[in-house]
């Protein structure tokens with residue numbers, strides 16, 4: 001459930017008409033609901049109540065400092081994948097101990113920054129990374145607390161580009177090599193083993209792959225403990241899917257039941273790294289209709305948001321619901337909703353039922369809170385859209401609209417070309 005509802009035929013974000021925000025900031029823009037964010041965070045943490053569980057919000061899903069801060073205030077830690085996300089977690093006030101650093105390609109300077117900050121855990125994904133981390137940590141006289149991310153070779157049954165736990169994926173250490181790598185970690189200076197981690201993918205809509213991966217993980221933890229390692233924490237990843245349209249993915253509560261079934265009897269601390277399920281349905285993109293265009297057999301609705309603002313439809317064939325901000329009783333028909341970018345892939349929806357709308361009328365793209373603004377670009381020299389956060393009946397601009405001057409400010413013409 002979210003807090004984007006119609007009142008008297010007008011789309012509201014919490015207690016504020018979306019139209020009012022659009023009049024103030026222009027379109028397109030990202031609009032987030034703080035109440036929805038908090039609600040989703042609570043749904044997830046309630047699902048884990050009674051377990052020794054910690055939630056590390058996956059900053060990659062939406063890294064606006066204001067949102068990360070809002071979640072930190074609810075008690076969330078941060079799952080980060082770069083030095084940039086570390087800085088964001090710090091700016092948002094996440095306690096360093098509540099930060100987990102994931103990712104296959106951490107550079108030495110990023111490791112150093114994490115160690116300097118005193119983060120709680122590094123999730124190591126390869127032998128080379130383990131050696132590098134040991135070198136950096138021992139050189140600083142520091143200790144890196146680590147988990148090793150294992151690849152359970154489980155098919156999460158999601159889009160190929162966001163499945164991460166199959167043997168062919170670049171992520172994690174293969175199952176057969178786990179013992180060897182833990183043994184190596186145990187002898188390396190500057191390294192302290194703390195956890196085992198798995199993450200099998202994103203937008204996961206069935207629970208079976210989780211259960212399979214988690215049971216395998218538990219077996220491996222037994223083996224590692226028999227080898228003499230002290231595994232206090234199990235990092236269970238993120239990935240729970242959300243409804244983009246009519247689909248009904250498992251709820252956090254149902255996911256929590258799987259976790260309890262598998263880990264209920266362990267005395268381990270559990271870590272979770274949800275991103276999308278917290279923030280996905282807490283955000284929309286608001287755009288204006290630029291032109292209506294009728295071809296021989298097709299109605300096109302051209303809006304002022306484009307694939308540079310929200311790339312998910314063209315990159316993952318994702319289907320986001322599109323809705324008019326003002327409902328009408330007038331005639332409806334099917335339309336292709338497209339952006340202005342010079343690619344046919346700049347299409348948000350095909351054959352989407354919409355009322356007839358005039359130029360300047362608003363269309364909202366739903367479920368855009370996760371992997372929306374963070375994946376935006378300036379393709380076609382389109383300045384990045386602003387982000388606003390609604391809180392009850394007020395809103396704040398939490399990232400201002402970029403200008404065309406911003407776009408070209410860092411380009412320089414070499415002397416020989418002047």
Ligand code: LLP
Pocket residue numbers: 058061079102103162164199201202203237238239240273274275276277312316370371
């Ligand atoms: N932990 C790790 C190690 C991850 O790689 C990810 C996501 C997460 C947690 C959070 O997963 P979530 O709960 O948000 O599903 N851009 C794609 C999604 C990429 C996900 C990558 N990893 C999209 O728009 O669908």
